[in-house]
Amino acid sequence: MSDGRTIIDLVSQRQDRDQFRRKNWIGTFEEYLDLVRANPKVTRTAYQRLYDMINSYGVDIVERGREKKKYYRFFDDPDNGGKDAVFGLRGSLEHLVNALESAANGYGIERRVLLLHGPVGSSKSTIARLLKKGLESYSATDDGALYTLGWVSEDDPEDLDAIEWCPMNEEPLHLIPERFRSDVEQELNAGKGEHDFRVKITGELDPYCRFTYQQRLKKYDGDWTRVIQDVRVKRLLLSEKDRVGIGTFQPKDEKNQDATELTGDINYRKIAEYGSDSDPRAFNFDGEFNIANRGLIEFVEVLKLDVAFLYDLLGASQEHRIKPKKFAQTDIDEVIIGHTNEPEYKRLQNNEFMEALRDRTVKIDIPYVTILDNEIKIYEKDYNNRTVKGKHIAPHTIEMAAMWAILTRLEEPKHAGLTRLQKLKLYNGKTLPGFTEENIKELRDQAVNEGMLGISPRYVQDKISNALVAHPEAKSINPFMVLNELEGGLKHHSLINNEETKQEYRELLSVVKEEYESIVKNEVQRAIAADEDALARLCGNYIDSVKAYTQKEKVKNAFTGQYEEPDERLMRSIEEKIDIPESRKDDFRREIMNYIAALMMDGKRFDYKSNERLYKALELKLFEDQKDTIKLTSLVSNVVDADTQKKIDIVKERLIRNYGYDQESATDVLNYVASIFARGDSKQE
Template sequence: MVSGSEIVSIISQRQDREQFRRKNWIGTFEEYLELVRDDPKVTRTAYQRIYDMILSYGVEVVTKGREKEHQYRFFDDPLNGGRDAVYGLREPLHNLVNALKSAAYEYGIEKRVLLLHGPVGSSKSTIVRLLKQGLQRYSETDEGALYTLGWVDEEDPSEVHWCPMNEEPLHLIPERFREDVAASLNTGHEEDDFKVRIRGELDPFCRFMYQQRLKKYDGDWTRVVQDVRVKRVILSEKDRVGIGTFQPKDEKNQDATELTGDINYRKIAVYGSDSDPRAFNFDGEFNVANRGIVEFVEVLKLDVAFLYDLLGASQEHRIKPKKFAQTDIDEVIIGHTNEPEYRRLKNNEFMEALRDRTVKIDIPYVTTLEHEKHIYEKDYNQDTVKGKHIAPHTIEMAAMWAILTRLEEPKHAGLSRLQKLKLYNGKSLPGFTEENIAELRDQAHNEGLVGISPRYVQDKISNALVAHPDARSINPFMVLNELENGLKHHSLINDEELKQEYRDLLGVVKEEYENIVKLEVQRAIAADEDALMRLCGNYIDNIKAYTQREKVKNPFTGQYEEPDERLMRSIEEKIDIPDSRKDDFRREIMNYIGALSIDGKKFDYKTNERLNKALELKLFEDQKDSIKLTSLVSNVIDADTQKKIDVVKGRLIRDYGYDDESATDVLNYVASIFARGDTKEKN
């Protein structure tokens, strides 16, 4: 057993005290100027800093057709192991980063409120949370360092009164000297993209302290800055440093001082005036978020009085604290809202000023099946779901239904909504190119802005996990039933026609699941490697003789016979090769084998997907009757059949991710399908 001293020793060896010292650096104003001279980026604006923070994680550029997609690794949440990763929103996230880039380069968007707009549960809050956490972590790195100033106490030099708004120390430079100082600080960095630009005035507290010292030192600015100390700032939402969050309350409890600070009445007795900045708490969300980011939750629910502060903060980069003049701020202002609230904004003529000062960025639901699956697999996997096994396709079917509710009916004749889902998910269909798929997306204006929220699906998966305490495994039908039952009382869906449409889509998903598991069981039954190789060898011998107009030697009689047309067609028909195309298909296989031979490679039927599928289906057909899968339905199984079924079950567990219970369930289900098919044939 490890002792307490050994545990302490482990931590002692891993701690980085030098990093701690850098994070807690305190120096003089002159020392800060040297820091700026060495690395001008410490003076970046909030927009510049957050844009650089995102790029610091790297960008992957993916070419799709003629378009290039940017995948910003920051939104994969690498530092938290992907816990808050955002899936399937490459284009919306690219639009957001482009807006931040424009603001960083001061092209105009820095004077706007960034408004994330989308349906409930579309990751708006997650995106903002990532930005806030990322900015906090970035400020802890050497690359993301930023600094603020404070004033040495006149009576106790060991005490420093730090700026309540953590503002940029270069604001101490008088206006008439700023151009020359900036030019001096930029010397040696002419080739760099970033240049120091000194803008903004001291906040009321620092302005008061500055003027006091200026009077004390008879206008000698150099002596004033000797009383200044500069320290490293680490942004932190918990400590309310550089990161603010504002959430509207009911109208009776809303107070604009929550944004811009309020008078500290206890200190009025000390300083004698309510207009003394030392008697003011600069703790509103705009104050604490200076140099960083402020989030407005459900921003369009703000009272009108708040909107005036918001408009001034975005357009002028200034706020108006009570009893004080306009005060400069430097922060990213980002809000989020849903569709009903945004419609209210568009229909309200009094909100025209706000509309004019917002940059709307749509954050829709995911419309790609694989990405939707990732959302649920992150929370529901064998590591997180203790004591329960999640049967294959359970998460996939729930995700498929969610995606189908978000897709619009395709205008393309003969294309179903399910086929559209598969195209979006990367499956190729005859007659559809990347350009066709892009056209499908362009034609659907509200796709992803309507439909079922991931939260609803997550809730129903949770219900399925607890609603079957005796089951060791949950299967797709358990979850699909929960999804259907929940529609009766869905708080956001009041339209009965829409509920019926969603129920119909559950039927589509169940049918798709039936096809998937039938194929899996077929493959498990036909997964006899030796039998497949023998069948393949027999087929290849026959098509070789057929294409070369030769005969085949019968292994039993030793006689040469015509190629077995019945055998060849029984395999080719399994993948819908018509009789008119059989010659082409057979030549295609022989050419493929010949090309491999020229390269010195041996033919393997597994490398040809179509042939592999055809052989599996043929072998399944041949073995189905010997296994007597339908006997599972009647519960009358002889020992030989049970042995064969156990082999199939073992393959399902080994190759497809089932456990014993879910493998038994799926075999019983597929057996009932075949039994229904047999009954239909008899009728």
């Protein structure tokens, strides 16, 4: 067992003091100019820095049909182990990053509010949170470094603790007078290539730094070179918790909220000291717009804001300026991101007084996920282990809940003969006869509002959690427990008031239950037919007969040694399992023999798993042969003899080993499938 000294030594060996010194660097204005000359990107705008941050994590090019799409790894949340990863919104995220790229290049979008629009629970807040965390991390790296300025004390210029740092984190180059900026830019950009980043000085000092600058300029009789000797520059680390470069604003009770929360307020205690409420030293530049300068500000449910706040927002977006009380228009450099839901956005569209805001927003739709695999990933973030709170989550439990959620979001297909479930499978990558990538794209194009309506992932997460605590006696949670919770919760769902919609969602639960029945029947069938020796023997007999049939020969009986006709009944009993009609049997048999010949030419050996269609047919045939010997339906009557119980236990072990069941869920699913077969047997009688 380690002692305290060992633990301290462990931390000591891993700390990086050089990195700490770089993050806490303080230097002169002259040294900062050297930094700019060596790395001009330290002067990037907020949009440029945010765009570069996203790209720094890497970009993959993904081909979908004939189109090439960009996949930004940043949204997988690699810094946090995927905790805030965003799944299934590739198109929306690409649209967002394209807007940031346009803003970074100064094409006009930098003068707009980026409005994330979508239904509740569609990851709008998660995306904003990711961007804020990403900026924080990026500013702490060498590539993401940025700097701000401060003023030394007139009493003790060497006292670093007495430096008055800029309250709005200004870019130090704002100290260069307007009339000299073009010459300074030319000097700093000398030797740069066509595609190299170039320094461009835009913006003015905030009221506090402007006041201090003018005071020092008077003190030094207009000598700018003396003024900048009083300037210190430090590395700036963006942090939402420390309110440095990252701001968040959300609506509250109108009586308890005013515009000073955005633009700062007078410090009445300092008025007596400085003699005026218009002295910037008697003002707190701590509004969300002030502290978010050089970074990002998030407006939560932005369209719920009072009109007075929206005026400040309009000026901040279009003019890149804010109006603190008692002061002139003040330049800001920050990314403005808001998010809102569908009802609030419709209200904006119907309000003629909000035309100015509509004109100054770039709407980016953030819909619900409509691809099953991605929806499953959302829930697996919380339930990524098969055992949660001591309970085992049976296979397909999360999958069925996700399937229902997706079905509620899909529009009824206009294509004749296509069900909503089949549409879900097409979107999820399954191939169906007669449907190409172009057809699937057409399906998406026809469904304009797909993903903007339906059930929120939060509702599903809540009901999975309910199922985990609602069955204290159960060791395993199965799909029916969760589906029942989903159905029961519809009665009191706060966002669904339409009874027709509730009934539609209940009917979709029935669709999911039928799909689950099909899935588990197949799994149990495969578990029963998972006798490898029996499958190999069955396959061998089939191939021997097919070979003899195609070559018009006879088959040697292994027991009698006599040559006999190929076993037509055996071949057809297998082929019928995969719907090979009598008229197509010759084609299928030749296809199998050609497949075996091709494998041999490549030096490969054929076995029963080589051909997927034949493998499935063999499993179904073996299941049919063995289900009666196992007497699965006897489980329903609870009368099981020792020999049958032994065979059932073998099937259970296969379900546990191959499909992820535990003892309880394997027993449950066998009982359920047994009841299905019992119903089938009674119908046949």
